[in-house]
Amino acid sequence: MCGSEHTISPSLVTLSSKAKSADLPTAAICTPLSVQSMPPNTHFKKNRLLASLPTTEWKRWSASLESVEMPLGHVLYEPGVALNYVYFPLTSIVSLLYVMENGASAEIAVVGNEGIVGVSLFMGGESTPSRAVVQSAGLGCRLKAQLMKDEFNKAGPVLHLLLRYTQALITQMSQTAVCNRHHSLDQQLCRWLLLSLDRLEGDELVMTQELIANMLGVRREGVTEGALGLQKLGLIKYARGHITVLDRPGLEKRTCECYAVVKREYDRLLPSGISA
């Protein structure tokens, strides 16, 4: 957890001040997440991994899952810091970032309601290699790290589910590397928008260009130019930190194949959307 004992990197300070200028929630960048006791836990099943748990497992888990609000920019993990919880995004999106010595970062994967944040935990790691930051505000829930480990060690259907998720995540990471190497900023931007959109309920993202630039590891001017281009083509609308996707098929046409490769693997390996 991100407590006061951890230093905030310069990039995150920028992130928070940027959020403020765009009238976005600035609270809790580095304060404990507020834990909600209400509403009843069936909404946890908005997370597809949780939704696909067998009844026995679901009963056992649902008693221990805690609902949490995930405000934009909140840091769930810093690299190398012990993991206390694993997180299941419900309506939020979490970005896994690789942080360099100089503070620059690049996104290596996004996790939304199809996944879990903290896979390192059940592979023998006590901490994660990356920073996990809330990229799109919303709800999530969390489970104590020890409980997660116990569940994983019980083997059975949970183990299988989590392993498959890990493989899907590996594909996303590899494809991110490929995309970083070979594709234009414009294509990457489209990929990033589509991956985010798949993890949201509506067609609107609350997001500053600065944040996108941080995620993609590029300069802000590049993102501005790319976003303007997409807007001119009528694919998106961008106004004061809100991006609305107007023409999804248009974006799919414009992006590189990385999006399709990742989507296909996620569809193949993970349970399909099951509503509670």
Place this chain on the structure above:
Amino acid sequence: MPSVTNNLIDTLPRTARNRLLSICEPVDLVSGHLVSGSDSLTRHVYFPTGSILSLTTSSKDTPVLEVGMVGNEGMLGLQVVLAVGSVPLQASVQGTGTAWRVATEPFNRELAGSRALQQNLNCYLQVTLLQLSSEARCVRFHQINQRLARWLLMTHDRTHADSFNVTQALIAHLLGVRRVGIAKAAGALQRKGMISYARGMLTILDRKALELETCSCYETALKTYARFMA
């Protein structure tokens, strides 16, 4: 018999090691050989002993990128551990040499009954995840000469010899850059006396200098491996 051993096997307790070795068969892998195609069913896992395997993305419209290099520190076929039958990655032999090979079915049976093997492979999986995230960052931020130096060091670590056969075209292909870029970067390393290159044979002359030339990703990877596999 493979002349060099594999660290994932070596570090198993004796009984677990012998049980695993009893289902392994030694194979000779030849550079350029395709071990498994993208999206094809994984039939075997490999524990390289002297060979080096390369994992590359292979999609129809995009040039290739190497996203994993497996030598005697690792295993090819982690998707089997994750209970997944195929992956959209292609595996081919980058360096000629030996390996232990196990068919998926007996491997799964052994894995299910061997806590020690599970632990080793979980740690290796963790290392692999770390390497992948580091890769995404490296291709974004680091210069071609740094990436080339890292690739050479990684290959050197897994070759167990100072000289190895490699073409500049192959390196360019794996690093996802143009061949002229590699020629230029390799030329610079050669002028600085770090490597020599003649008729497809590359020799590492000054490893220390290469370590200074490369980005921090190389050292990070070594530390990560040491931390998890200790």
